[in-house]
Amino acid sequence: MATPSPRTPLADRIEELLAPGGPLPVVAAGAPVLRSGAERYDGQLDPALLARFVEALRVTMHAAPGVGLAAPQVGVALRIAVIEDPAPVPEEVRVARGRVPQPFRVLVNPSYESVGSARAAFFEGCLSVPGYQAVVARHAEVRLTGEDEHGRALDEVFSGWPARIVQHETDHLDGTLYLDRAELRSLSANQTVLERWAQPTPVAAAKELNFPLP
Template sequence: MSAHRALLDQVDALLEVDGPLPIVQAGDPVLRRPAARYDGQLDDARLSFLLAAMRRTMREAPGVGLAAPQVGLSLAVAVLEDGWPVDDEHARAREREPLPFRVLVNPAYTPHGTERVAFYEGCLSVHGWQAVTSRWRTVHLTGSDEHGHPLDELVHGWPARIVQHETDHLGGRLYVDQAEMRSLTGPDHALRWADPTPERAAQELGFPLA
C-alpha cells in the first residue's frame, strides 16, 4: 500500500468517528516526528471534513489549538481558536485577546524582537498537567491557510503563544521540552496557580522567572 493511500485510509477512519476525535497522548511516536509538509495530499472534501472534526475536537476538549499529529496524523496542519471567557486582569497580564478560528498549513515562526514572557501552559496531549513555559512575546508567522493563501504577519501576546505551541507540535516538539519543570503542576493543583502571572508559583515552588 502506498504512503498516500495509507494516509487517506487513516483520514477516512478518523472521519467515521462519532464525536470528537481521540487525542494522542505524550509517548506516542507521532508526536515526536516532524509532520509531513502538506502538499494537497487530501482532496477538498476530506480536508474540509478533517478541519471541521479537528475544530470540534479542540472545542470539546476544551482547548485553544490542535495540531494534526495530536489526532495521529503526520501532516503539517493545525487549527487555532480562543474565544473562551477570561477576566480583565488575566487578559491584561497575559495580553490575551479573542483569536477567531483559523487554520495554519505548513506554518513557521521566527522571533520578532528579543522579549520573552513566561506563563503557565498546558497541552491536550499532556492531559491535566501544566508548567511555566517561556515563549517569544511576538513572532513572525509564515505559511498558508487552508485555501492556499499565504500567511506573512506579526502575532503578539497570547495568540503568539498559541501559534508557537501548535507550530512546535508540527516539528515534533512538546511544551514540556522547554518548560520550567520545577513549576510542573498536576490536575489536582492546576487551579492553585490560576493567578494572572506565575510569580506566586515561582516563590512557593522555588523556580526562576526570566
C-alpha cells in the same frame, strides 16, 4: 475526462478516523507521532477530505476544550493545525497575559520566528499531556508564515497569548511538546494550579517552587 487520483494510505487513514463522526481521539504523550515531526502538506488530501478533516479538528478542539490542536495530536503526521480562542477571562488576566479573542483559523505548513527579544512566561497545558501544567517562557511576539486551508499565504505578527498558541501548535508539527521548553520545577497538577497558582502571572509559583522567570 480526467482519471481520479488514486487513494493514498494517508487519505484512507483519515477516512477511518472520520468515519465514527464527532470528536477525534486525542493522542497522549508517548506516542511516536508526537515526536516524529510532521510531513509538509502538499495536496495529499483532496479538497473535500481536507475540509472534512479540518472540521473534525475544530470539533475535537472545541470538545476538549482547547484553544489549538495540531494534526499529530489526532495521529496524523501532516503540518496542519487549527486555533481559536474566545478568551473568556477576567480583565486582569487579559491584561497580564495579553489574552485577546482569536477567530477560528487553519494553519498549513506554519513556521514562526521571534520578533524582538522579549519573552513571557506563564503556565501552559496540552491536550496530549492531560492533567498537568507547567510554566513555559516563550517569545512575546512572533511572525507566523504559512498558508491557510485554501492555499492562501499567511504572514502575520502575533503577540501576547495568541503568540503563545501559535508557537505551541507549530511546535507540535516539529515533534516538540511544551514540556521540552518548560521549567520542570513548575510542573503542577491541574488541581494544584487551580488551588495555588491561579494568579494572572506565575510570580508566586516561581518564588515558592524556586524557578527563574525571564
